[in-house]
Amino acid sequence: MPTPFETAIAQSLRLRWEQHLYRSRRVIAGPQNTRLTIGNKEYLSFCSNDYLGLANHPEVIKALQKGAQQYGVGSGAAHLICGHSAAHHALEEELAEFTGRPRALLFSTGYMANLGAIAALLGEGDAVFEDRLNHASLIDAGLYSGARFYRYRHGDTQSLIELLNKCNATKKLIVTDGVFSMDGGIAPLPALASFARDHNAWLMVDDAHGLGVIGEEGRGTVDYHGLSAKDVPVLMGTLGKAFGSFGAFISGEENLIEFLIQEARTYIYTTALPPAIAEATRVSLHLAQQEQWRREKLGSLVSLFRRGAGELGLPLTDSATPIQPLIIGDNAKTLHVSQQLFDHGFLISAIRPPTVPVNSARLRITFSASHEVQDVERLLSQLEKLL
Numbered sequence: 001m002p003t004p005f006e007t008a009i010a011q012s013l014r015l016r017w018e019q020h021l022y023r024s025r026r027v028i029a030g031p032q033n034t035r036l037t038i039g040n041k042e043y044l045s046f047c048s049n050d051y052l053g054l055a056n057h058p059e060v061i062k063a064l065q066k067g068a069q070q071y072g073v074g075s076g077a078a079h080l081i082c083g084h085s086a087a088h089h090a091l092e093e094e095l096a097e098f099t100g101r102p103r104a105l106l107f108s109t110g111y112m113a114n115l116g117a118i119a120a121l122l123g124e125g126d127a128v129f130e131d132r133l134n135h136a137s138l139i140d141a142g143l144y145s146g147a148r149f150y151r152y153r154h155g156d157t158q159s160l161i162e163l164l165n166k167c168n169a170t171k172k173l174i175v176t177d178g179v180f181s182m183d184g185g186i187a188p189l190p191a192l193a194s195f196a197r198d199h200n201a202w203l204m205v206d207d208a209h210g211l212g213v214i215g216e217e218g219r220g221t222v223d224y225h226g227l228s229a230k231d232v233p234v235l236m237g238t239l240g241k242a243f244g245s246f247g248a249f250i251s252g253e254e255n256l257i258e259f260l261i262q263e264a265r266t267y268i269y270t271t272a273l274p275p276a277i278a279e280a281t282r283v284s285l286h287l288a289q290q291e292q293w294r295r296e297k298l299g300s301l302v303s304l305f306r307r308g309a310g311e312l313g314l315p316l317t318d319s320a321t322p323i324q325p326l327i328i329g330d331n332a333k334t335l336h337v338s339q340q341l342f343d344h345g346f347l348i349s350a351i352r353p354p355t356v357p358v359n360s361a362r363l364r365i366t367f368s369a370s371h372e373v374q375d376v377e378r379l380l381s382q383l384e385k386l387l
């Protein structure tokens with residue numbers, strides 16, 4: 001007799017197969033790059049979040065090696081015990097400066113930063129307002145916080161106002177992705193900031209896909225919209241995407257950061273990042289800011305793709321960022337096209353529910369400053385044959 005767990009697990013797996021929602025991993029040999037090696041074959045990849053091409057940058061690698069020599073590998077403990085190194089501290093100061101806020105606090109991952117910050121800020125009797133297309137970690141954080149949870153229609157500021165108007169909670173937090181991770185669209189931050197002001201609420205932006213990529217020197221969505229730290233009191237950023245490294249941070253006022261150090265459980269009860277990772281990130285942060293050509297190149301590759309895809313009549317969204325999904329709709333069809341692309345040497349992931357809404361399965365195509373014009377042309381001519 002199978003146990004109830006065995007029965008439930010087998011059923012869940014079978015259902016996923018039947019609905020074309022089964023997920024599996026591909027084993028990559030070698031570093032993150034536009035060319036990836038899988039089982040001795042080379043693929044042209046359009047699915048990483050290494051937008052600036054820094055994940056495999058020689059200077060960043062050198063900083064990691066040097067950091068390991070100086071600090072060893074493990075941090076040894078949580079930040080509040082004895083794991084907070086000079087490397088972490090320096091990176092926090094540089095992130096604060098980069099985001100134009102007094103302080104920044106490192107977390108081990110973006111998922112943990114969102115969970116820790118939102119659950120520390122909100123509890124029973126409070127309210128959280130989230131865009132329906134927010135990243136899963138923000139949704140989970142809102143639910144976990146115990147606050148009343150309101151989801152507004154994607155980018156629909158009218159629907160948000162209605163929810164705000166009928167909510168009498170004391171602390172209200174509006175939470176949004178800066179750049180939506182599966183769509184590439186930029187959140188309407190000026191409107192959100194003004195509603196937050198009107199309703200005495202706070203606005204939190206998760207800028208995992210905006211930092212490094214848009215705004216002056218890559219300062220992200222808040223800078224792109226010309227907003228201040230006052231408009232967006234809580235800014236979250238990740239270091240594993242455009243910065244090509246690992247980890248995440250929250251930046252804001254002195255008291256907010258001190259409060260998170262005391263109260264954010266995913267900060268307190270976890271081992272600090274390896275200090276060498278912090279050293280590597282300091283270098284990639286510097287490169288990301290200084291090397292404007294990476295953002296310019298990225299921008300021209302995106303334009304080239306959009307022009308070509310438009311001429312082919314492909315189902316583009318109106319994204320102006322390096323995230324350029326082609327929405328196919330049906331799960332099986334999306335999976336099939338992704339598999340065909342793979343057979344032709346392209347790595348592009350099929351993103352299906354529940355990561356995206358039902359009937360909006362898509363090919364999530366992302367560009368990197370390491371791509372070349374010929375890569376985009378090859379992609380377009382393959383898409384022309386398959387779609």
Ligand SMILES: *Cc1c(COP(=O)(O)O)cnc(C)c1O
Nearest residue numbers: 109110111135137181206208238
């Ligand atoms: C990737 C991502 C996260 C999670 O960050 P990790 O460091 O990978 O855990 C959070 N929010 C958004 C919008 C993301 O895209």
